[in-house]
Amino acid sequence: MSDRKRIYLCLAHMSGNEMKYIQEAFDTNWVVPLGPNVDGFEKDLETFVGQDKRVVALSSGTAAVHLALIACGVGPGDEVLVQSFTFCASSHPVTYLGATPIFIDSELDTWNMDPDLLEEAIRDRLAKTGRKPKAIVPVALYGMPYKIDRIMEIAERYDIPVIEDAAEAFGSRFKGQMLGTFGEYGVLSFNGNKMITTSGGGALITPDAEAWRNIMMYATQYRESYPYYQHEKIGYNYRLSNICAGIGRGQMTVADAHIAHHRHIQKMYEELLAEVPGLKVHSQPSTGEYDSNYWLCVITLDPSLRVKGQEYAYKAVVKGAVGGAAGVVHAASSAVTDCQPNDNVEALRIFLDAAQIEARPVWKPMHKQPVYRDAPAYLNGVSESIFKIGLCLPAGPYVTDEDVEYIVRCIKDALEG
Numbered sequence: 001m002s003d004r005k006r007i008y009l010c011l012a013h014m015s016g017n018e019m020k021y022i023q024e025a026f027d028t029n030w031v032v033p034l035g036p037n038v039d040g041f042e043k044d045l046e047t048f049v050g051q052d053k054r055v056v057a058l059s060s061g062t063a064a065v066h067l068a069l070i071a072c073g074v075g076p077g078d079e080v081l082v083q084s085f086t087f088c089a090s091s092h093p094v095t096y097l098g099a100t101p102i103f104i105d106s107e108l109d110t111w112n113m114d115p116d117l118l119e120e121a122i123r124d125r126l127a128k129t130g131r132k133p134k135a136i137v138p139v140a141l142y143g144m145p146y147k148i149d150r151i152m153e154i155a156e157r158y159d160i161p162v163i164e165d166a167a168e169a170f171g172s173r174f175k176g177q178m179l180g181t182f183g184e185y186g187v188l189s190f191n192g193n194k195m196i197t198t199s200g201g202g203a204l205i206t207p208d209a210e211a212w213r214n215i216m217m218y219a220t221q222y223r224e225s226y227p228y229y230q231h232e233k234i235g236y237n238y239r240l241s242n243i244c245a246g247i248g249r250g251q252m253t254v255a256d257a258h259i260a261h262h263r264h265i266q267k268m269y270e271e272l273l274a275e276v277p278g279l280k281v282h283s284q285p286s287t288g289e290y291d292s293n294y295w296l297c298v299i300t301l302d303p304s305l306r307v308k309g310q311e312y313a314y315k316a317v318v319k320g321a322v323g324g325a326a327g328v329v330h331a332a333s334s335a336v337t338d339c340q341p342n343d344n345v346e347a348l349r350i351f352l353d354a355a356q357i358e359a360r361p362v363w364k365p366m367h368k369q370p371v372y373r374d375a376p377a378y379l380n381g382v383s384e385s386i387f388k389i390g391l392c393l394p395a396g397p398y399v400t401d402e403d404v405e406y407i408v409r410c411i412k413d414a415l416e417g
Helices: 018-029 035-049 061-071 091-098 115-129 148-158 210-219 242-252 255-272 342-354 382-389 401-416
Strands: 052-059 081-082 100-104 136-137 164-167 185-189 202-204 280-281 299-303 391-395
Touching: 018 035, 018 242, 035 052, 035 202, 052 061, 052 210, 052 391, 061 091, 061 164, 061 202, 061 210, 081 115, 091 100, 100 115, 115 148, 115 382, 136 164, 136 299, 202 210, 242 255, 255 280, 255 299, 255 401, 299 342, 299 382, 342 391, 342 401, 382 391
Parallel strands: 081 100, 081 136, 164 185
Antiparallel strands: 052 202, 185 202, 280 299, 299 391
8 A cells, every 4th residue: 555645634725716815915025914815814704704703814723712812801810611622722822821721521412511511610610719710612623513502501691701712613503603603702723734724824703893903903912003113012923924814815715615525524434434333433413403514524433342453552652743743852751641542543543544544533631631730620521531432534625535435444454353
């Protein structure tokens, strides 16, 4: 299989008018974090998400989380309720502000924030600290909508703003409404592996023109309207460049096609793996309310499954980060940690990697990360149990029907018995 192309998990696909807008940026010398592409991209996003929202284009989804927390008044000593089953960008900005993330475990239907645990945590924090948490951050894991109706009902009852981390959920809907438009703020990401990309970048969905102006000030170093530089608050250099925004404008012309492709790939996995004992494809609830973009397709492996080469799992120390994390130079100090995927999951990842197929474990819950060992957490065991059995499969625009058929054959070949 050495001559077979590498099948990546999720890789950007430049198939719109990206070059047209990039060339215009160079021709007009608009290569800074402002210009017609930035304005045009924001307008395109506002049309896409609807609900009369205003959008600020930013340098990353992490920056969007950071600015949303600032807008909600988060500061030193505060607490923020964050989904534990997520990427670190959902929680790290809380610590940037000197606040403490309070981690909430997941429910089984969507793998997202458990509303019952959320309310339990609010009541407990009130009893222990006498103060309400300053914000709630649910995450649409792998594009799957959260139970936003229940989360919003709880948030409104306790008067706590919701910051939707829809970084993985561009185009996902709940009851027909776009994720990121239910809460006070909504976070989008346009990293190189997302549904659409600006090479790197993100956006913050804001509720109105006043909030939009406030976020825009913070995103541009909070410069006041004088003919010289005057700063009355600490701001950040978070705006998206005109060149990257040009890529985004081109990507918007194929956004619907990308979303449709991901859903098609998900359906193929569901059909082709349906009869494999001990293996399950994670799918959205069948109530009709959920409309996931299926940014990534995820399978779970029963712990009893045996995979070829399983006896060699976790025997060698990993020298670099799996998944192409740029700049990672540390070699792991040990081949194992106190919380890791089961041996059969790691063995299948290695087997697929040898077949030129990129697969990755699901996100390790934040409450199990060493950096958050002292953070309070409200747990039911769901996210940790899924972390042990879950594996993400390729789903991006470059993944063809033939690729999916090949991936499924390899998975079946890897299973013993």
